[in-house]
Amino acid sequence: MSHQPGDPADSPVLAAGCVLWRRSPYDGGLEICLVHRPRYDDWSYPKGKLKRGETALEGALREVLEETGHHCTPGPRLPMSRYQVNGRPKEVTYWAAEATGGTFVPNDEVDRLIWLPPTAARNRLTRPRDRDQLDAFLETPAV
Template identity: 40%
Template sequence: MARTPVLAAGGIVLRQAEPPLVAVVRLRKGNEWCLPKGKLDHGETPRAAAEREVMEETGHDVAVHEFLGTLAYETRGGPKVVHYWRMEAGHTPVRELMRDVKAVDWLPLGEAVERLSRGYERAFLQQVGPMAMAAANGLAQVDVSIDRAAEPRRVETSRDFQPWPRSLMQRMRDWLRRAV
């Protein structure tokens, strides 16, 4: 029997600069760098959870824009599904970081991709980051150069990662239709 996935939401958070900067957070637990995100509270919509979690983890008020995609992966506790929106943050924080977060760094896209600890988050940001940058600049397409000097780079996944069973994929599709 497949476990019900943990539902979470977060953001690809941009701050205006030249070049634009992307937020990555360093967690105290595991000392890992990741994209800002967190679990939905009971009755909370994914978009509302994304806004709340990003504010808690970065300390910045954010403007939430278009939906960018979903990342699904396996954790020790079972499957996790995270929905991401493009967000824009102001230059100064409005609150202290939650205690689970050790630090926030604002980096150009290529450096943000490299900083992330998890291979699946690196791959996700490498794919949707240029689209988020283009949308933030009001462009249909933009050439955002990611430092490719380190390529080819193997994207690592959890060694116990298994493809999703059909029944779980169908439940996630049904949930997405209702939630987004």
């Protein structure tokens, strides 16, 4: 069976997430939140697929809360990530977001969370393409 352009199978999977950040409670230095997803055994930013009728920003904030237990204040939009998943295009829209409080509780989707200085976070990211958002974040005047 061949797909025609415009078929639902050709439309991108839409997702959103945040480069979640805070000031270290120890030394005031910048820290980036990364989550570990056991299903993929990867370290990445909190993100996920949009629900029907949800805007990208609403989805990003919901995913941060679901995956990290933290509320956040969104800041500048960051570069979109585009890649293929199971033969379908996926587009993930990102924002910088400052953590404003919360508590992480491990769950089936995310079993670990770490706060790291930017260089350590860059090195811990599983996928090199995720570094684009961190690099753009570090260039924003928001932090």
